[in-house]
Amino acid sequence: MNASNSIGIVSAKRAQFDTPLVFRSGAVLPRYELVYETYGKLNAEKSNAILVCHALSGNHHVAGYYADDAENIGWWDNMIGPGKPINTDKFFVIGVNNLGGCHGSTGPSSIDPETSHPYGANFPVITVEDWVESQARLADLLGIRQFAAVIGGSLGGMQALQWSLALPDRVRNVLAIAAAPHLTAQNIAFNDVARSAILNDPNFHGGNFYRHNAVPTHGLRLARMLGHITDLSDDAMADKFGRELRDGQFNYGYEIEFEIESYLRHQGDKFASSFDANTYLLMTKALDYFDPAHDFGGDLNRAFARAKAGFLVISFTTDWRFSPERAREIVRPLLHNRRNVSYAEITSTHGHDSFLMEEPHYFDVVRAYLDNVAEELSS
């Protein structure tokens, strides 16, 4: 990251919505708040807005840093800023914490005004479709009729795709990075193991751990450890950790021995002390459910017939969670429907995490695509 082209000091904003939101499950949330950040300047035509959707553990703090916490740099700061691929000199960029999140938007840890207690298990199971609807209301509030682009990696990419399907007139371009048109059985299986770890943690209390002053730390930690394995490539792990021993010798016990164990447990502990277990469950369920072809008899060609946007689809060679083959499953129905689609398969060693890394080829592709989008703005 080059600090010299950081967007600089940013601050979170808050939007209230008092019109009930009906979830795909049928549940109703009478009112909710979304926390968001914006970078750059909305032009007079309000045509240069880009929405950045986050993945499982992300949030609205996408770029820059806080005045009172300069170390807290946005999770995609390498991608977003003046002169960066998502160029804030040209675009008005919005980061939003998803509904159901745990970073300020209404979620399971928020106080339910009906009960004066945290929602906990009462917070509705949410889908990618619900998120897009809640995000569209934020766009309404900001006066944005149509996004220049909606962009996301992983679960964020699924939201970007859903924008093009649910609200085809409200998004001109979709950048779906390290994404897939739906989870495979193996993807769901990993999610189910992670969820089981949380659900069976005695401190979970059926989702109402807040009122017990408890945190299902062990379950959340395990879920995160597993997430790190599926997000990293086998090769990246081998290069970074190999079979290195922390003490240089076998200890014949169950404490940390290999460096990879040290890394996983440290990451797991860090996450478990800062993330909400119910949010984790909701995020994995949203991943499981996303399946645009579901209402079209499994036919992605029909599902994508609604889309009008231009698409940039990007995958990474060592991503085994959402492999290049899965990205091509997005590209094919777009081609079938004669949509304008660019596809780049990036050579990267970082597995699924590659979408967060500054790979020159990857950044160049995003930059080139969005420079074109910016050209169209001024023409």
Add this chain to the structure above:
Amino acid sequence: MNASNSIGIVSAKRAQFDTPLVFRSGAVLPRYELVYETYGKLNAEKSNAILVCHALSGNHHVAGYYADDAENIGWWDNMIGPGKPINTDKFFVIGVNNLGGCHGSTGPSSIDPETSHPYGANFPVITVEDWVESQARLADLLGIRQFAAVIGGSLGGMQALQWSLALPDRVRNVLAIAAAPHLTAQNIAFNDVARSAILNDPNFHGGNFYRHNAVPTHGLRLARMLGHITDLSDDAMADKFGRELRDGQFNYGYEIEFEIESYLRHQGDKFASSFDANTYLLMTKALDYFDPAHDFGGDLNRAFARAKAGFLVISFTTDWRFSPERAREIVRPLLHNRRNVSYAEITSTHGHDSFLMEEPHYFDVVRAYLDNVAEELSS
């Protein structure tokens, strides 16, 4: 499986060893028992014995069935029997429950005669090297100076390799199937997640759950669910389960929704009710530690210089736990040392589990190799 060529009714035998076994960790077990089964007939020269080593969840019941439990068929019955690839008309085949196991051999759930309580956490951490030594004592007891072959899949394959390294004069052939010369960081990482699930289960009680009349069911279940994911290929899971819903619809909750969840939880429950948590921990640690190159500065060429046996190494195309590339890591140092080695990469959809499946090409390769071994016996 063809019932007509089953070895038929078998029964377990028991061997006692009263000479202390010194583990690689330095721990000492003053005495122990091994449970084993034998099939076929040991020839007069005692030269036709084959030892079958088991993997993580296996045991000594490798072929045939019990008189009082005809449904309890050995785990490799498709491979072993009269006229089968491991032909009991020609070979005397031994299956042994590994020391530290939970199917009759001395292990953490056995009563420690010193305390009259189960060993629990006091049972020493065991290595592949320790197993081979304990198995060699069984061979001594049976008067077998040299095995015609030692055979195993996965962790069993590692034991077979270790036989050729530790006791090169006592094994003429090694069949290492779906094996690797050591675990990768990713392999260790998955083991660490599985162990963490068990170690942090409140019913684990530091390994001494027996005296609390408790079973760390949730941890063991989670470990097994994860094991099923890594043992199956992505494609096999997709073919078998895909995104099939158990009730045909989304239920927007945390009960079982997808068929893959139903399968994993069922398998997890079944395993958790029958397997010992401490044995699971020991098995995964033995996997982590195995690394013949460790004492040779990481040089497998030097490590395998001791080996004298002939080798058949087999891998499976969709095995992502111990991929064909890992099997070639075994083949290369054997070639380097001009050992007699055959290698077969079998096309199979079943992932790591392929070694348990009746694939014609796979079975033909094993049969052909062992027919040659049998020829040498009679010549």
